[in-house]
Structures are given as C-alpha cells and as structure tokens.
Amino acid sequence: MDNKTTEITADSQVARVFEWRRGFNTIHLIDVGIRVGLFKSLAEAPGVTGKELAERLGLHPPFVETWCKTAYGMELLDADEALRYRLAPYFDSILASPTHPRYLGGYVRLGTEVAAEDFQRSVRSLRTGEVTPFQGRGDDFAQAIAESTWGLQVMTAKKILPNLEGLAERLEAGGTILEVGCGTGNLLALLAKTFPKAHCIGVDIDEDSVTSARQRLQKAGVADRAEARKGSVSAAVQAASVDAVVMVEVLHEIAQDLRPFVIAQSAAALKPGGWLVIVDETYPSTREEMRQPEFRFPLMTGFEEMVWGNVLPTREEQEKLLRDAGLTGVIDRSIIGEGFTVLTTKKQ
Numbered sequence: 001m002d003n004k005t006t007e008i009t010a011d012s013q014v015a016r017v018f019e020w021r022r023g024f025n026t027i028h029l030i031d032v033g034i035r036v037g038l039f040k041s042l043a044e045a046p047g048v049t050g051k052e053l054a055e056r057l058g059l060h061p062p063f064v065e066t067w068c069k070t071a072y073g074m075e076l077l078d079a080d081e082a083l084r085y086r087l088a089p090y091f092d093s094i095l096a097s098p099t100h101p102r103y104l105g106g107y108v109r110l111g112t113e114v115a116a117e118d119f120q121r122s123v124r125s126l127r128t129g130e131v132t133p134f135q136g137r138g139d140d141f142a143q144a145i146a147e148s149t150w151g152l153q154v155m156t157a158k159k160i161l162p163n164l165e166g167l168a169e170r171l172e173a174g175g176t177i178l179e180v181g182c183g184t185g186n187l188l189a190l191l192a193k194t195f196p197k198a199h200c201i202g203v204d205i206d207e208d209s210v211t212s213a214r215q216r217l218q219k220a221g222v223a224d225r226a227e228a229r230k231g232s233v234s235a236a237v238q239a240a241s242v243d244a245v246v247m248v249e250v251l252h253e254i255a256q257d258l259r260p261f262v263i264a265q266s267a268a269a270l271k272p273g274g275w276l277v278i279v280d281e282t283y284p285s286t287r288e289e290m291r292q293p294e295f296r297f298p299l300m301t302g303f304e305e306m307v308w309g310n311v312l313p314t315r316e317e318q319e320k321l322l323r324d325a326g327l328t329g330v331i332d333r334s335i336i337g338e339g340f341t342v343l344t345t346k347k348q
Contacts, residue, residue, distance in 0.1 A: 026074050029067065030095060031112040033076075034105045038067065039087065042077070043096035046086030053085065098147075101154040106147025114144055118307045131309035134253065135206045139184075142209045146184040149249045152279050152340060153187040156248055157194045160342060164275045167244055171198040175243035178203065178236070180266055181250030182228055185213025191246070192222035198243075200226040203236040233265035240268070244275045249340075251280040251321075252305075252312045259313070259321055267325035270347040276327060278343040279336075283312035297339030318343060 006012075033039045037057055042048070048056070050065035057064075068085050071077040076095075077085045093100040095108075121132055134141065161177075162168050171177065174197050182188045182202025192200045200222075204210050213228035220226075229236045245266045254262050266276060281298040284290045290299065302312045313321070319331055322345055329346045336342055 022074075026076075027108055027111055029070055029074065030076065030105075030108050033067065033071065034095060034108065038064070038071075039091065039096040042085060042087050043092040047080075047084045049082070049084055098150075101151045101158075103150060106144065106150055110144050110148040114141060115304050118304070122307045125307045132307055134308050134310075136208065139208050139212055142184050142206065142212055146186045150186065151337070152248050153190055155336065156246060156277065156279055157187065157190045160277060160279070160344070161191075161194075161244065161246070161275075164244075164277070164344060165346070166273060167275055168195075170243040170274075171195040174198065176201065176237075176241065177244045177246060178233070178242040178266075178269055180233055180245060180247045180262065181253065182213055183209045185209075185216035185226075185228055187246070187248060188213060188226050188228065189216055189220040189222055192217070192226040193220070196225075198225070201237060201242070202226070202228040203233055204228065204230060205232075206230075233262060233269055237269050240271050242269050242274060243271055244277060245270055246277045246279075248279045249281075251278055251318070252301075253308070253310050255309070256311055260324060263321045264325040267322075267327050267347065272347055274347050276322070276343075276345050276347070278318070278341075280318075280341055280343070281312050281339060282318065282341040283314050285314040285316060294335050294339050297337075 030039075036059060038053065041053060041057055045056075050068040051061045053059075053068065054061040054064035068077060068079075068083075072079050072085065075088055076091060078088050079085045087096065090102070093102045094104050097103055098105060118132070124130060134145070161171075167175075172195070176199045177191050177195065179188050179191065179200070179202040182204045183206075185202060188200055188202040192198070202213055204213070207230060210228045210230045214223075217223045217226045217228065247266070251259065251263075270276065281301050282295070283298050283302055284292070284295040289295050298312055302310075305312075315333075318341075322331060322343070327345050327347060329348050332342075332344045334342045
C-alpha cells in the first residue's frame with residue numbers, strides 16, 4: 001500500500017475529479033484568450049474593464065466580460081475594485097509573448113487542437129491497437145508540434161550546447177551541428193543564429209516538415225549556412241563529419257525497432273570529441289517512479305501520444321541505446337522544466 005498523509009474519502013476523490021475538469025476548462029479558456037488576442041492586448045495595455053477590452057478588439061462585450069471574470073477566478077488575471085483587469089504575474093511571457101522561452105501558447109494549442117482530436121481516436125485504439133502516426137498530417141499539425149517545444153529549443157541553443165566542453169570553440173571555428181528530427185526548422189534557424197559561424201544541417205522523414213523548414217530557413221536569412229534534408233542520418237551526412245548531434249523531443253517519436261539504427265547513425269556521424277545531446281522524456285521503470293513528480297509529465301505524454309504509436313523509453317532503454325551505438329563516455333543526465341530529461345555524452 002502507498003503511504004498517504006491525508007485520509008482519502010469519497011468526497012475528496014469527487015473533489016479531485018472536479019479539479020481536473022476545471023483544469024480542462026481552464027486550458028480552453030487560455031486557448032480562446034490567445035486566439036482572439038485577449039492576453040496580447042492585456043499585456044500591451046493593462047488596466048481595462050471587460051467592456052473596454054471588448055471594444056478595443058471588436059469583440060462581443062458580454063462574452064468578454066464572462067471570459068475576464070472566469071480568468072480572474074482562475075488567477076490568470078488580476079483586477080482592482082473597479083474590475084479593471086491586468087495579467088497576473090509572468091503571464092505576459094507565458095501566454096502573450098510567442099518568442100519568449102517560457103511561452104506555453106503552443107503547448108496549449110497542442111492540447112486543444114491536436115490532443116483533443118486524438119483522444120477521440122484513442123477509444124478505437126484501445127480496442128484495436130490502431131495508431132495514427134504524426135507524419136503526413138500537414139503543416140498545421142507540424143507547426144503545432146514545433147510551437148509546443150519552443151522553450152526547450154531555446155534552452156538547447158542558448159544554454160545546453162554552449163556549456164558543453166569544447167563545443168562552442170568548435171562551432172566558432174566553423175564546425176557543424178546536425179539536428180535529427182528537425183521538424184519545421186525552428187530550432188535549426190535558432191542554432192544558425194546562435195552560432196553564426198557554424199554549418200547547421202537538419203534531417204527529417206516528414207516531407208511537410210522539411211518543406212516548412214526550408215521556408216523557415218530562407219525567411220530567417222540563414223539558408224546559406226543551414227539546410228534541411230529529407231531522409232536518414234546516414235544519407236544526410238558523412239561519418240565523423242559533425243561536431244554535435246541534437247535531438248529535441250524526437251527520440252520517443254522514433255519507432256522502437258528503428259531507434260538503435262538512428263542512434264547508431266548519429267553516433268557514427270560524430271567526430272571524435274563531438275557531443276550527442278538528447279532532450280526528451282523518460283518513462284518510469286518502476287511502480288514507485290510512476291507516482292514521483294518528475295515522471296508525471298512523461299506519463300501524460302505517454303498516454304497523449306499513445307494513438308500516434310509513440311512509446312517513451314525508460315532510463316535503462318535510453319542508456320542502452322547509447323552504449324549499443326558505441327558511445328562509451330560518461331552519460332550526463334539532468335531534469336529540466338516539468339519533467340524533461342537532458343542526456344549528453346561525448347564521443348571518445
């Protein structure tokens with residue numbers, strides 16, 4: 001039996017269900033606020049009534065009043081006695097600033113647009129095992145995925161990579177970064193801007209994503225040093241030709257039987273002294289881990305992406321993949337955010 005510090009009653013369990021339901025409504029409340037510009041408007045000019053906010057945006061005042069009161073109750077907004085509203089602390093960056101590392105609008109959108117539809121599919125999947133892979137779902141889907149991981153992309157480019165021993169010097173001297181699973185190219189463009197003397201190559205198997213990535217690189221003005229290629233790692237780059245291989249929220253999306261090949265190809269692509277960087281989620285290995293806070297997010301991701309056919313690897317599975325690929329160096333492991341694992345290892 002699990003040890004509990006408080007008594008469980010029927011009423012306490014009912015209260016939990018109501019709280020989860022409030023969370024569902026709040027996510028949609030946030031999504032609506034982002035879509036019609038309420039958060040952005042309040043960030044730019046706070047201290048307005050619901051009616052004034054509606055007039056500013058050309059929206060229906062009674063509905064905006066209801067939205068504001070609900071958002072205040074959920075502590076997304078603050079208000080004075082005259083019900084002049086402003087964003088609660090930090091929500092300007094979290095919900096109104098798409099380029100900020102803390103922005104979570106993309107993650108909210110992933111839930112309301114993508115997960116909601118997939119949860120409907122999961123009823124059939126639970127009966128049949130049928131999956132609907134994320135490849136080939138079109139540009140809107142690919143963009144939603146990319147936006148949901150923006151904070152991790154910024155963390156990777158701005159903090160993780162620059163702090164790896166010797167890597168910044170290699171990239172300053174014109175080295176090469178390979179991004180495996182580059183998606184729509186957001187991180188690839190960011191890497192090119194962060195390391196202005198490096199050559200950046202992205203590879204992905206999804207045609208829609210590669211097309212979007214190439215457009216993104218052109219728009220960012222880095223296409224002379226950054227490119228997206230469709231296909232496998234071994235087809236994209238030669239062996240021992242890159243200084244870093246980066247995978248952000250990609251490993252668990254690779255089919256289990258293909259993971260050893262992808263990691264082996266990634267290891268082979270590295271020069272001696274090059275770094276493999278994996279940012280992903282680690283699935284619990286034991287019953288005890290299933291209720292530890294750092295595994296809550298991976299557990300929910302495992303359920304949310306079940307219908308995609310994605311299976312999150314455990315710590316043991318992650319490290320076996322690296323060792324079987326011939327990476328014998330120290331594997332550094334840390335947890336960031338709500339439960340994301342950062343794995344780094346240097347090729348000997």
